[in-house]
Amino acid sequence: MPDATPEHTLLTPGPTPIHPRAMQALTRPMLGHMDPEVFALNREIQADLRVMYGTEESTFTALLAGTGSLGMEASFANLVEAGDEVLVCANGSFGRRMAEMAARYGARVRLVTAPLGEAINPDAVAAHLDGVRMVAVVHGETSTGVLNPVPEIARLVRQSGALLTVDAVTTAGMEPFHMAEWGVDFAYTGAQKCLSAPPGLAPVAISERAFARFAARRAPTPLWYCDFEGLRDYWEDHSYHHTVPVNLHYALHAALRAALDEGLENRQRRVQEVGAAIQTALAPLGFTSYVRRPEDRLPTVLALRLPEGFDDAGVRTALRERHISVTGGLGPTAGLIWRLGLMGETARPAPYLTLMHALEDILGERGLAGRFQDALAPVPA
Template identity: 70%
Template sequence: MLRSHSKLVLLTPGPTPLHDEAVSALALPMLGHMDAEVLNLNAEIQADLRVMYGAPNAFTALLSGTGSLGMEAGFANLVEAGDDVLVLVNGTFGARMAEMAARYGANVRVVTAPSGEAIDPDDVARHLGRARMVALVHGETSTGVLNPLPDIARIVREKSDALLCVDAVTTVGMGPFDMEGLGIDYAYTGSQKCLSAPPGVAPVAISPRALARFDARRTPTPLWYCDFGGLRDYWEKRSYHHTVPVNLHFALHAALRAALREGLYARAARARDVGFAVLSALQPAGFTPFVPTEAARLPTVLALRLPPGLDDAAVRAELRRRGMSVTGGLGDTAGLIWRLGLMGESARPHLYRPFLATLEDLLGERDLVRRFDAALSLQVAAD
């Protein structure tokens, strides 16, 4: 039996605390996936996704799976065996992109950057070659790095005919995103990240150019479940493909509407303000930014190098016992960093005050909450 965890506060880089309106939508009575009411709601989701992605001419939809399915669907539909694919790797999820592309038969080349550093656009220009696709993670969740998407997109657009595939899992929905203006061909996220809906659906956006590439495929898409043709059949022609998770559509619709109602610029400011205040509170206690360059820090995932001597596993276990979930590092950063989520409903001051108060007790520190509130007041005043 699952123990009661109703008071557990998620301060993780995903999933995020559910938006109240998403919770309410989950409790709506079940309808069939071909019910006219569901199909009409899907059309509203598509329109809202075009606003969120900044892609008025894109085909938008929800995949019945998490963000990793969004990642895989791009390679399954837009890459054929032997295609030259350039993947930009500076963390766990960029590496996952490279692995997926290789599994679909691509000739994968990589441009890398050290952990905690952004991809250098000049490196992309030097290695672009005859790539048919360039794939990158906008915000690398594993290290808290924001890659320079506008500069990279400009290089890809001006110097090649490659499709640009972007993992927008920790960025879209928590700030303006200009898919069409940047020339992005395929972008995806997960419902449980910036939108604070339950995990289980992956909002995707596909450009007309990407659909033309798909339609010109020499071979069928090897992944039947997310074949773009079947996806369009359901979302545009309203014909049966597979049973979608209807109640997750209800919840995503509610959370997405709430995000757009709040405003993408306002959400970006909220993440920035809370992140600045948390960093201001913790730096005097020996926590330091893992990403040294401020411009390369991901606003929605604050990666902090731990103070010398702090027992990562023990402190996080005690935080969990006291009702707060914090995520450590992945791979070579395990035991060295914490990754604090600032997406959707996790970017709220009332969640971070008890976390900081608990750290005061656990670490024998003083003034963490006071410094947090002082920094937050400064930021809000500046806004």
């Protein structure tokens, strides 16, 4: 018999290791997507998503049958029409993706930018809100490890009357997110990020203001697959729209319930403690934070500037040979930074202790594992 596949240590900004409860749920026998048991499951998912996103009790939540990028596209497909003024906050790859999608749906896109490694300035947003029908912002910019000030931006947007779309892909389920309190109209994430469920679902939350904008459209939504009306018909009225991936729903339900059982504040604390220990362990080698201001650092994607002369590609290849995946920079930051994932099941001491031991061997540096362990507060392995 062939040797068993060795366990892989996944330290990327997504996907994350599947939660054990989600893995077990994946293996249950198949049911039809119109089965009453599936509809009951979906109602539980909707209720749990309202808790995760911090919504009103009546807010519509659902799962899109696609990754987080489908959540992004659904926002523009349903809420933007040709000629609409849309303000996009872009300080990394995923903000730029928002701008591209909005333009494809006919929006007249305005950009508010910030240098890589810096957060969007709310004052810059305020200066460009006149006549804007939608503002779109990435809460946690995965490509640079920056946390954008969504609460401050949301306050300005609500005063203007525009809708607000928020990419919560690296925050919802691990970092504070208060959709109702902040005034967010459309939020989305990916199942494979903070929840540690399998890829293939995009949990979304849609405000009544967003539905009112959708209802006032002059033309049908060009993206049939994620049309808000068809989505609500299936999730609320149990009418057939398309075949949903039932077992992914069960896995997402299990992972989401595990997150809520642990407690969102406990998960946030776990991220902070493991992230601080990583930085303590690697600092003597010359690793430094890529994001200068502490308040702008995204806890769930630790962006570390590499030491001068560090062999990025060589070290990551050596780690891969040890079945450890670490992600480097994206685009302009390639070869400049590492982006270490601290979402869901990755934000545990055990996988990063594995990394420290491996780096000791590869770099010939001793003491990494010991510094990491000494820096840890008592968090579950």
